[in-house]
Amino acid sequence: MTILVQTSAKSTAKSTVLPAVMALAIGLGIIFVAGHVQASALHDAAHDVRHATGFPCH
Amino acid sequence: MLPKILTSGLFAGFCAGLIAALLQLIFVQPVLLHAELYEGGDLIYNMLEGAPSQPDIPGFDAMRDGLSVLFSALIYVGYGLILVAFMSIANAQGIAISAHQGIVWGLAGFVTIHLAPSFSLPPEVPGMASADLAARQVWWWGTAVATGVGLALIAFGRSALFMAAGAVPMVAPHLLGAPEPAVFTGPLPPEVASLFAVRALGVSMAAWATLGLFAAYFWQRETQDA
Numbered sequence: 001m002t003i004l005v006q007t008s009a010k011s012t013a014k015s016t017v018l019p020a021v022m023a024l025a026i027g028l029g030i031i032f033v034a035g036h037v038q039a040s041a042l043h044d045a046a047h048d049v050r051h052a053t054g055f056p057c058h
Numbered sequence: 059m060l061p062k063i064l065t066s067g068l069f070a071g072f073c074a075g076l077i078a079a080l081l082q083l084i085f086v087q088p089v090l091l092h093a094e095l096y097e098g099g100d101l102i103y104n105m106l107e108g109a110p111s112q113p114d115i116p117g118f119d120a121m122r123d124g125l126s127v128l129f130s131a132l133i134y135v136g137y138g139l140i141l142v143a144f145m146s147i148a149n150a151q152g153i154a155i156s157a158h159q160g161i162v163w164g165l166a167g168f169v170t171i172h173l174a175p176s177f178s179l180p181p182e183v184p185g186m187a188s189a190d191l192a193a194r195q196v197w198w199w200g201t202a203v204a205t206g207v208g209l210a211l212i213a214f215g216r217s218a219l220f221m222a223a224g225a226v227p228m229v230a231p232h233l234l235g236a237p238e239p240a241v242f243t244g245p246l247p248p249e250v251a252s253l254f255a256v257r258a259l260g261v262s263m264a265a266w267a268t269l270g271l272f273a274a275y276f277w278q279r280e281t282q283d284a
Binding site for chain 1: 059060063064067079082086087090122123125126129130132133135136137138139140142143144146147149150172175176179180181182183184188191194195198254258259261262
């Protein structure tokens with residue numbers, strides 16, 4: 001498993017940064033909702049995972 | 059580009075999340091359930107008389123543990139998207155990432171999201187005394203972001219100065235200090251709390267190592283014939 005990946009030549013900044021920023025925003029959104037929002041139903045459902053993951057829980 | 063990042067992050071995160079869930083159910087959940095016996099008052103810890111080290115602990119609960127598996131997979135999908143997003147930026151800068159190197163990326167993620175915040179705000183077992191939740195969450199996010207920036211400076215800094223500068227945001231949150239409760243009122247034996255904290259970190263470390271491996275592997279596959 002030593003295949004190296006490189007994008008062909010220099011991609012423009014826009015074509016690499018924008019998608020990365022969007023994926024980053026989605027990822028952070030998921031962690032915020034699943035790990036940190038305190039809505040009661042969400043808290044109860046995610047309770048054990050929040051503790052086991054080390055998120056501040058209650 | 060975005061569909062490739064989403065695909066790689068989703069696959070890698072889902073696989074790592076299932077592994078994390080399995081390890082958590084085996085190693086962390088029994089300690090958590092043990093702690094809840096003290097939190098709920100079923101067991102009382104008295105320092106002089108002690109408390110049983112092997113109490114009867116509830117077994118597998120399909121609803122509760124099923125939700126844990128789902129949320130574990132969901133959270134690791136979030137981690138996976140973040141990790142692949144940074145890998146894609148590194149790739150564009152000409153930094154190649156093999157699957158094995160992905161493990162190092164995963165371990166860096168573990169340090170950023172788990173180890174660094176835990177250094178001052180250890181994983182809390184139910185029943186532990188703690189400061190205001192919002193304050194702890196703000197500190198948690200700040201520490202994770204600062205640690206990520208510090209690690210990036212150390213990993214990609216082109217001079218010794220950059221690398222030294224990376225230590226600053228990593229140390230600063232801990233010099234500032236995490237929100238702490240005014241008094242400790244936890245009803246738990248310390249043995250339970252310390253085992254929980256280290257088990258939680260150990261499982262996260264294993265899960266992040268696999269997340270890094272999978273993320274780099276799927277990202278390679280997605281971009282190979284582009």
